[in-house]
Amino acid sequence: MTERADTVGIVGAGAFGTALGSVLARAGRRVVLWSRDVEVVDAIARERRCPRLPAAALPPPLVATADPRELARQARFLVLAVSSTDVRDRARELGDVLDGSHIVVHAVGALAAPVGGGASERVSQVMELGLPTLKIGAIAGPALPADLVEGQFASIVVASVFNEVVAEGRRLLNAPPVLRVYGSRDLVGVELAAALAGVYTIALGLGDGLAVGPVARAVLITRAVAEASRLGVAAGAEARTFAGLAGLGNLLVRASDRSADYQLGRRLADGVVTADAARTEGARAAQAGVELAAALRVRMPVLQGVAAVLAGRLDPKAVATLIGDSVAEAE
Numbered sequence: 001m002t003e004r005a006d007t008v009g010i011v012g013a014g015a016f017g018t019a020l021g022s023v024l025a026r027a028g029r030r031v032v033l034w035s036r037d038v039e040v041v042d043a044i045a046r047e048r049r050c051p052r053l054p055a056a057a058l059p060p061p062l063v064a065t066a067d068p069r070e071l072a073r074q075a076r077f078l079v080l081a082v083s084s085t086d087v088r089d090r091a092r093e094l095g096d097v098l099d100g101s102h103i104v105v106h107a108v109g110a111l112a113a114p115v116g117g118g119a120s121e122r123v124s125q126v127m128e129l130g131l132p133t134l135k136i137g138a139i140a141g142p143a144l145p146a147d148l149v150e151g152q153f154a155s156i157v158v159a160s161v162f163n164e165v166v167a168e169g170r171r172l173l174n175a176p177p178v179l180r181v182y183g184s185r186d187l188v189g190v191e192l193a194a195a196l197a198g199v200y201t202i203a204l205g206l207g208d209g210l211a212v213g214p215v216a217r218a219v220l221i222t223r224a225v226a227e228a229s230r231l232g233v234a235a236g237a238e239a240r241t242f243a244g245l246a247g248l249g250n251l252l253v254r255a256s257d258r259s260a261d262y263q264l265g266r267r268l269a270d271g272v273v274t275a276d277a278a279r280t281e282g283a284r285a286a287q288a289g290v291e292l293a294a295a296l297r298v299r300m301p302v303l304q305g306v307a308a309v310l311a312g313r314l315d316p317k318a319v320a321t322l323i324g325d326s327v328a329e330a331e
Contacts, residue, residue: 007032008172009075011090013040013064016107017081018053019145020173025062027175033064034071041066056149072097077105077172079139080127084110084284087123091130098132103165105137105158109194109250110281111288120288122191137165138187139173140194141245142253148178155180157245159190182245189241192232196242196303197250198282199289200224203306204255205265206316220302221251227300231289234296268309268316283310 008024010017013035021031033050035041043051044064050056058064065071071078072094082090087108094104104127111120127136137160147154158169158181166183174181184190200221207220229242241247255262261282286307293300308314 003030004074004076006030006172007075007077009034009071009078011071011078011080011094012082012086013037013044013050013052014081014083015053015145016143017079018050018056018058019148020079020081020107020143021062022053022056022058023148023175023178024173025059026057027178028061029172029175031062032071032074033058033062034068035064035066038066040064053145053149055146068093068097072099072102076101077103077168079173080104080106080108080123082108084108084123084281085113087112087126088130091126095130095132100133100135102131102133103135103137103168104131104133105139105160105165105169107139108281109140109198110285111191111195111292113284114288120291122188124187124191135162135165136160137162137169138191138194139169139181140190140197140250141182142249143179144253144258146258147253151178153180154178155182155245155249157182157184157190159184159187159246161185161187184241184244184246186238186241188235189232189237190246192235192237193228193242193244193247194250195281195285196224196228196231196289197247197254198261198280199286199303199306200228200251200282201254201259201261202265202268202280202282202286202310203302204251205259205262206269206306206309207265208255209266209269210317221248224251224302227302231293231296231298231300231303234298235292271316286310 007030009032010021021033041064048058106123108123112126114120139156139158141156143154143156170181229239260280290307
C-alpha cells in the first residue's frame with residue numbers, strides 16, 4: 001500500500017507526460033506510464049526511451065503499461081497528460097478502472113473539446129463527469145518538456161479545491177532542483193490561466209514575427225494578463241492567479257521557439273496558414289475562450305483577434321492594430 005501511495009501514474013506518453021515521468025524517475029520516484037499504444041510500451045521497456053520524446057531518459061523506477069487496470073492498481077495519484085481532444089475518451093476509460101481513493105490531476109493546457117456542437121468545458125468538469133473520484137485537480141506552469149528533459153529549472157502549480165490533492169501533488173511531483181511545485185485552491189483560475197496562456201503565446205509569436213517592438217510587446221503581455229483575469233473573475237476565479245505561474249509565468253516561458261503555439265504565431269506572421277493551424281492547444285483554446293467570453297459578456301479584443309486570425313477572418317497583420325489599441329488603452 002505504501003508503494004502505491006508513493007507511485008505517480010501518468011496517463012499518456014506524449015511530450016509532457018514522458019518528460020514529467022523522466023524527471024520524476026531520475027529523482028528516484030516510482031512512475032507508471034500508461035499508453036494505449038503497445039508499440040510505445042514495448043519501446044520503453046526495451047530501449048528505456050519513448051519514441052515520441054527520444055531525448056528523455058526513462059530509468060528503471062519508471063515502468064510502462066498498456067493496461068489501465070494495472071495503472072489503477074499500482075498508482076493512487078495520477079496525472080492526465082493527453083491532448084484536449086482526447087480528454088473525454090480517456091476520462092471514460094479511467095472511469096471504468098478507478099475508484100474513490102484515486103487522486104487525478106490534469107496537465108491539459110486548454111479547454112475540453114465540445115460534444116455535438118455544445119460548449120467547451122474546463123477539463124476538471126469533464127473529469128467530474130467521467131471519473132468515480134471527487135479528488136481532482138490541475139497542474140500548470142512554466143515547465144516545457146524540453147526544459148524538463150534537459151534538467152533546466154521548471155516550476156508548476158497544483159490546484160484543487162481539496163487540500164489533500166494539493167498536498168499530495170506537491171509531495172509526489174516535487175523534484176528539485178529541476179521541478180518545484182507550489183499549491184493553489186483556485187482550480188478555475190489555474191485551468192483558465194493555462195488555457196489562455198496558449199492563446200496569448202500565439203499572439204506574441206505573431207507580434208514578434210511582425211516586429212512590433214519591445215514596448216508594444218510588453219504592453220501586449222500586460223493587456224493579455226488583464227484580459228485573462230477579467231474573464232477568470234467573471235467565471236469565479238481569483239484575479240491574482242493570472243499573474244502567477246499558470247498565467248504570466250506560463251506565457252513568458254512559452255514565448256519561444258520551443259513552444260508549438262509560439263511557432264504557430266510566427267508562421268501566421270509570415271502568411272503561412274496551413275491545415276494544422278488549429279492543432280495546437282493554444283489554437284483550440286482560442287475559439288473556446290471567445291465562446292466563454294461571449295457567454296460571460298467579457299470584452300477580450302486580443303483573444304478575439306487571435307481567434308479571428310486562426311479562423312481566416314482577419315489578416316494576421318491586423319494584430320499590429322490590436323496591439324496599438326492595447327497601448328492606447330494602457331495610456
